[in-house]
Amino acid sequence: MGRLDNKVAVVTGGASGMGRAVGLRFVREGAAVVLADLNEQGGAEVVRECAAAGGKAVFQKTDVTSESDVKAAVARAVSEFEPPAACVRNRSTRRNPSLSPALPPMATR
16 A cells, blocks of 8 residues: 555656656555656656556646646546646746746645
8 A cells, every 4th residue: 555545646757857756656655646747758658667667647738838738737637547746846947937837736535
């Protein structure tokens, strides 16, 4: 039993580096994960790694500078799994740091 069983998370920058590591760790702890990134090839690889680890993950092409893309990543979490309990803002932008309000507040379960 993992610490994140039955939880859902959206991880920006989830196709590589720290975002990849967070996504894989969350899956190993029982969470379902939406990997939000522009890197489709890397995202597909991480989704396969998550499946190989016995977890559930999907990739959502997301430009974090676009509020509609960020909202679409959250909507993907809801449609594939349920509302996210966590949104990891691993990838950000200096051009528009105000996009974080597009991410919903953390749910209490």
